[in-house]
Amino acid sequence: MNKGNQQALEFFIPKSPNDLNGAIYFDTGISAGFPSPADDFMQQRLSLDSELIKNKEATFFARVSGQSMIDAGLNDNDLLVIDRSLSPSHNRIAVCFLDGEFTVKRLKVKKEEVWLQPENKNYKAIKITPENDFIIWGIVTNVIKKV
Amino acid sequence: MFALVDCNNFYASCERVFNPNLQGKPLAILSNNDGCVIARSDEAKSLGLPMGAPAFKYKTFFRDHKVHVYSSNYPLYGDMSRRVMRILERFTPDVEVYSIDEAFLKFEGFENYDLETYGHEIRTTILKWTGIPTCVGIAPTKALSKIANKIARKFPKETGGVYIIDTDLKRLKALKWTPIEKVWGIGHSLHKHLIKNQCKTAYDFVQLSDLWVRQSFSITQWKLKKDLEGISKIEMEQIKNKRAIATTRSFETTLTHLTDIKERISTFASSCAEKLRRQNSNCHMVIVFLKSNRFKTQSKQYRASTIVSIPFPTDSTLVISANAIKAIESIFKEGIQYKKAGVILTGIVPSYNRQLQMFDHEDPRHRPLMSAIDRLNNKYSTKKLKLANQDLKRTWKMRQAHLSPGYTTNLKDIIKVK
Numbered sequence: 001m002n003k004g005n006q007q008a009l010e011f012f013i014p015k016s017p018n019d020l021n022g023a024i025y026f027d028t029g030i031s032a033g034f035p036s037p038a039d040d041f042m043q044q045r046l047s048l049d050s051e052l053i054k055n056k057e058a059t060f061f062a063r064v065s066g067q068s069m070i071d072a073g074l075n076d077n078d079l080l081v082i083d084r085s086l087s088p089s090h091n092r093i094a095v096c097f098l099d100g101e102f103t104v105k106r107l108k109v110k111k112e113e114v115w116l117q118p119e120n121k122n123y124k125a126i127k128i129t130p131e132n133d134f135i136i137w138g139i140v141t142n143v144i145k146k147v
Numbered sequence: 148m149f150a151l152v153d154c155n156n157f158y159a160s161c162e163r164v165f166n167p168n169l170q171g172k173p174l175a176i177l178s179n180n181d182g183c184v185i186a187r188s189d190e191a192k193s194l195g196l197p198m199g200a201p202a203f204k205y206k207t208f209f210r211d212h213k214v215h216v217y218s219s220n221y222p223l224y225g226d227m228s229r230r231v232m233r234i235l236e237r238f239t240p241d242v243e244v245y246s247i248d249e250a251f252l253k254f255e256g257f258e259n260y261d262l263e264t265y266g267h268e269i270r271t272t273i274l275k276w277t278g279i280p281t282c283v284g285i286a287p288t289k290a291l292s293k294i295a296n297k298i299a300r301k302f303p304k305e306t307g308g309v310y311i312i313d314t315d316l317k318r319l320k321a322l323k324w325t326p327i328e329k330v331w332g333i334g335h336s337l338h339k340h341l342i343k344n345q346c347k348t349a350y351d352f353v354q355l356s357d358l359w360v361r362q363s364f365s366i367t368q369w370k371l372k373k374d375l376e377g378i379s380k381i382e383m384e385q386i387k388n389k390r391a392i393a394t395t396r397s398f399e400t401t402l403t404h405l406t407d408i409k410e411r412i413s414t415f416a417s418s419c420a421e422k423l424r425r426q427n428s429n430c431h432m433v434i435v436f437l438k439s440n441r442f443k444t445q446s447k448q449y450r451a452s453t454i455v456s457i458p459f460p461t462d463s464t465l466v467i468s469a470n471a472i473k474a475i476e477s478i479f480k481e482g483i484q485y486k487k488a489g490v491i492l493t494g495i496v497p498s499y500n501r502q503l504q505m506f507d508h509e510d511p512r513h514r515p516l517m518s519a520i521d522r523l524n525n526k527y528s529t530k531k532l533k534l535a536n537q538d539l540k541r542t543w544k545m546r547q548a549h550l551s552p553g554y555t556t557n558l559k560d561i562i563k564v565k
Contacts, residue, residue, distance in 0.1 A: 055276070056230075056233070057230040057233045057234050057276055057277065058230075058275075058276035058277065060554075060555060060561075060562075061555075061558070061561045062561055062562045062563065062564045063561055063562070063563050063564070064563075064564060065563045065564065065565050066565045068565060079558075079561075080564065084275060084276050084277070084278070085272075085275065085276045095562075095564050097167045100168050101565060102562050102563065102564040102565065103564055103565045104564040104565070135167055137167075137278075
């Protein structure tokens with residue numbers, strides 16, 4: 001991850017919440033007097049919510065059950081952050097509803113075919129046919145794991 | 148132009164998002180204590196399952212018709228509702244939440260928009276982001292948007308869930324199609340009176356003379372008539388929602404401090420709670436909204452609303468007020484001149500538990516007591532509440548044999564994926 005053997009920690013500066021798309025505008029007003037010297041130093045505390053959740057209204061959570069995606073770093077009991085507003089596309093990891101069950105797999109789109117690719121060599125890829133009861137429920141954006 | 152966005156069978160749809168196996172199957176949601184049916188899926192409706200059906204009487208019906216029965220999961224419905232409403236706010240700054248599952252949108256300055264396409268976009272976005280299907284009715288007035296919505300709902304194939312009344316021809320057709328009792332705000336007694344006068348459809352109603360309507364009824368019905376004629380007269384809070392109780396007011400002067408606004412909200416909440424008790428009901432949800440003065444265009448504009456769900460049904464001023472305060476704190480922003488606020492109670496169910504109602508009678512001596520308690524309540528929020536609140540005892544007594552998990556409100560309950 002880091003260049004060479006240099007150990008480095010990366011620090012993140014808080015982002016302004018971006019779940020306010022268009023609805024609200026920010027300004028500090030134009031005042032004729034002396035500007036508040038504190039304005040420049042106004043920062044919010046780091047928020048994991050704003051880092052992990054880009055679209056609050058469309059974000060849901062799920063718990064991984066099983067081993068089928070371990071090579072993608074999704075282990076049993078991990079917490080998934082799912083964004084339903086993202087469009088499904090090739091290579092994205094998606095939560096799907098397949099024949100009565102929720103499942104998480106990597107989407108593989110080949111021409112007209114859709115495959116659900118597990119990330120564990122002991123599992124086989126699943127080809128989606130019209131006979132399947134199939135919904136792409138949402139796109140996985142983050143995995144949260146306990147260590 | 149206005150739009151009414153209404154979620155289809157909202158409670159049933161919420162359950163289906165997290166349990167897609169229920170798609171296409173009959174579904175019934177029961178009131179608190181699993182008493183009676185308060186919501187149905189289309190499939191359950193077409194089986195002839197009536198609204199309000201007592202659950203114990205319909206046990207064999209449920210079994211014979213394979214009806215999936217659920218206890219009401221208000222935390223889930225409240226959260227999903229909040230998501231839908233927030234999404235709507237992205238489409239226009241003017242959103243007025245009408246109940247847990249419907250909202251009016253006002254489109255001012257949207258002249259260059261193709262509103263029908265816009266309506267489809269609203270519908271698709273809500274469906275994709277939350278999984279909740281909706282219908283959108285668009286028209287020049289609120290009363291007509293309500294009718295347009297009914298048309299969209301009734302003819303999903305033809306309309307794709309969106310219908311716009313944008314010509315006089317469409318308006319007249321819609322009015323003729325709408326029976327008078329289905330017109331927004333036509334109550335039961337009014338309906339009888341109108342039928343007696345050979346007024347069977349919304350179209351017949353519009354044919355009546357303004358003078359007659361004003362003399363026989365009231366200004367509200369006259370405004371309704373104008374609205375149906377395509378002349379916008381109805382502002383938001385003028386027609387009572389049977390499924391909600393509201394107290395909304397403009398402030399005498401603009402307010403900027405949270406403490407002042409909290410005081411107002413607390414008063415509104417008390418008055419809502421009084422109305423609720425008067426009709427022997429409980430509520431599950433508190434909607435609160437706050438607006439700046441939209442006519443003062445030079446000052447900063449802001450409007451927001453939010454929904455808090457209460458896990459147990461209540462008619463207690465204390466509980467309702469505390470939740471309203473909690474809600475207003477979450478949407479309040481500094482530096483705005485506020486002009487109007489309101490409290491709306493929704494998720495209304497009949498109260499079964501008549502005993503122990505502290506403020507059942509409107510004894511004038513209760514007023515000072517109530518406001519004193521409410522003031523304390525503002526200061527100490529939940530702690531004091533627990534002391535006085537008889538509802539808490541009901542939480543563990545409540546029967547919720549068929550409760551679905553708190554998919555969005557409890558980390559232990561989130562969906563499992565393999």
